[in-house]
Amino acid sequence: MVLIQVLLPVFDNDSRLFPKSHxxxxxxxxxxxxxxxxxxxRSPAEGHWKRGGQPTSRDEIVVMEIMCDDLDRAWWSDYRQHLETIFRQEAVIVRAQxxxxL
Structure with a gap:
């Protein structure tokens, strides 16, 4: 079984809240x-990251989790690109483990 997590921003790059409908x-x-x-x-998580010598960036995120029997890498790659367009992001993190x- 595979657990897939999608990390999505709460705000766009102009600090505007994304609509709940997204x-x-x-x-x-x-x-x-x-x-x-x-x-x-309900309680957005916080993401912090650094790029090179730039100041630390911070985001509030929503996490969505999906459990499935098999990982369809091609489908998830396409879906990640779709989310990057909808949420106007350079990268949306989709991770699987x-x-x-039990």
């Missing part, structure tokens, strides 16, 4: 395709 549409599509999704939306239900 996340609702995504949750509905992922539920339809994979049978369910867990969305961590093997997992075992």
């Amino acid at each position: 996340y609702e549409t995504m949750a509905a599509a992922l539920t339809e395709r994979f049978g369910g999704v867990t969305a961590y939306t 093997e997992m075992m239900l």
Whole structure:
């Protein structure tokens, strides 16, 4: 089994809140395709990163998790690019890890 996590920004690059419908549409599509999704939306997580000698950047993020039997890398790559367009991001992080239900 695979756990897939999608990290999405709460605000755009001009500090405007993304519409709630972006996340609702995504949750509905992922539920339809994979049978369910867990969305961590109530208390956004914080992401911090540095590039070279630049100051530390900070983002508030929403995390969506999906569990599935197999990882379709090509589908997820295409979907990540779709999300980058919708959320106007240079990169949206989609990560996967093997997992075992206990």
